[in-house]
Amino acid sequence: MTMAHTVCHIITKLELGGAQQNTLFTVSHLDPAKFRPVLITGEPGLLDDEARKLAGVEFHQIPSLVRGIRPLSDLRALLALAWLLRRIKPAIVHTHSSKAGILGRAAAWLAGVPVIIHTIHGFGFTRYQRAIVSRAFIALERLAAKVTTRFFAVSDVNRQLGVEIGLFPESRCAVIRSGVDVVTIQRLEVDTTAKKRELGLEPGRPVVGMVAPMKPQKAPMDFVRVAARVAKKKPETQFLFVGDGELRQDMEAEIVRLDLAKSFRLAGWRRDVPAIMRCLDVFVLTSLWEGLPRxxxxxxxxxxxxxxxxxxxxxEVVRDGINGYLLAPGDVQGLAERVLALLANPTLAADMGRRGESLPPEFDIHDMVRRHEQEYERLLARIVHEGSSRNR
Incomplete structure (x- = not known):
């Protein structure tokens, strides 16, 4: 009987986000006959308790692993990760997010882990940073790439960028989507009238919504400004924001300033996002950068x-004019105009919605886990083969 290989996933913070939710799904759905999952996270997050309760998943938390750049804390996190990995002795370390990606891969190398994988859920360097900061992040990514066995990217664009900046040749990076449970979502039965009332919305009025953390990357203030433009032309529209974070007070002030308090609801973090989606007439996302928004x-x-x-x-998922509209980040006026066009034409909105339901299999979360398992097995087999060759 073959012994299960230990696979250790490392992520900086288990907040309510796509990368975090899909990491939890992956570690809890790997084939237990083949893999023994371990999950390591850093600073406290909303999903910590859920992670601790996952059956068959060994959970560890390293509080010194934080998102911000803190040299002493980062050094402590690196040493703690390396010590823990030496004790666990995983066959594979699989990292997610920028900070865990850098420190986790360095620690895995120090611990002598044979297979080191990193998933790119979007890069930590962006055009919105100062040039010196962006260059520093790219330099760190290049260093970490030297000890990385294999990369996964959630989008073709991210893989191509990695090739262009010299992180890896295309052959070292596979595109594995950050999927959703399509069947479960589409089978979900929701009493939308009751759900809208629960959210403080009036059932008979249109709803435009956004789901995201309230942080600069997601540009939630742009959503408030989109809402103001839509409300001016279609005052019966209601607006719903699901999420929380550092920009909440700024959003609350802007909602009041733009006279939207009666039509705008801040729902905070919610675990019933698929049910909430059924209450929306239009979904909006104002992000400045992403990997592939789940x-x-x-x-x-x-x-x-x-x-x-x-x-x-x-x-790669939203086909402009087919199942939605895409505009440049920061184009508040353009976003508002597209929202108004859909609200004014329910038939067009319904047609786009139906086209969107036909997601390719690669975007299914179960396919995502299967692809991970296939990659793990292939990489482990290669390690065994190389070891046998050296011993001949």
Whole structure:
């Protein structure tokens, strides 16, 4: 009987986001006959308790692993990770997110882990940073790439960028989508009238919504400004934001300033996003950068047309004019005009929603796990083969 290989996933923070939710799904759905999953995370997050309760998943938390750049804390995190990995002795370390990606791969190398994988859920360097900061992040990624056995990217755009900046040749990176449970979403039965009332919405009025953390990357203030333009032309429209974060007070002030308090609801973090999607007439996402937004997939699988920003892999799932509209990040006026066009033409919105439901299999979360398992097995077999060759 073959012993299960230990696979250790490392992620910086288990907040309510696509990368985090899909990491939890992966470690809890790997074939237990083949793999023994371990999950390591850093600073406290909303999903920590859920992670601790996952059956068959060994969970560890390293509080010094934080998102911000803190040299002493980062050094402590690196040493703690390396010590833990030496004790666990995984066959594979699989990292997610920028900070865990850098420190986790370095620690895995120090611990002598034979297979080191990193998933690119979008890069930590962006055009919105100062040039010196962006160059520093790219330099760190290049260093970490030297000890990385294999890369996964959630979008073709991210893989191509990695090739262009010299992180890896195309052959060292596979595109594995950050999927959703399409069948479960589409079979979900929702009493939308009751759900809208629960959310503080009036059932008979249109709803435009966004789901995201309230942080600069997601540009939630742009959503408030889109809402103001839509409300001016279609005052019966209601707006719903699901999520929370550092920009909440700024959003609340802007909602009041733009006289939207009666029509705008801040729902905070919710675990019933698929049910909430059924309450929306239009889904909006104003992000400045992404890998491939998982919420686009949730909206499309729910039959809701998308109006969003053309960031990284967005165009690989949202087909402009077919199942939604994509505009440049920061184009508040353009986003508002597309939302108004869909609200004014329910038939067009319904047609777009139906087209969105036909997601290719590669965007299914079960396919994502199968692809991971196939890659793990292939890489482990290669290690065994190389070891046998050296011993001849």
């Amino acid at each position: 919420v686009y997939l949730e909206a499309l699988a729910s039959g809701v047309p998308v109006v969003g920003t053309r960031v990284d892999g967005a165009a």
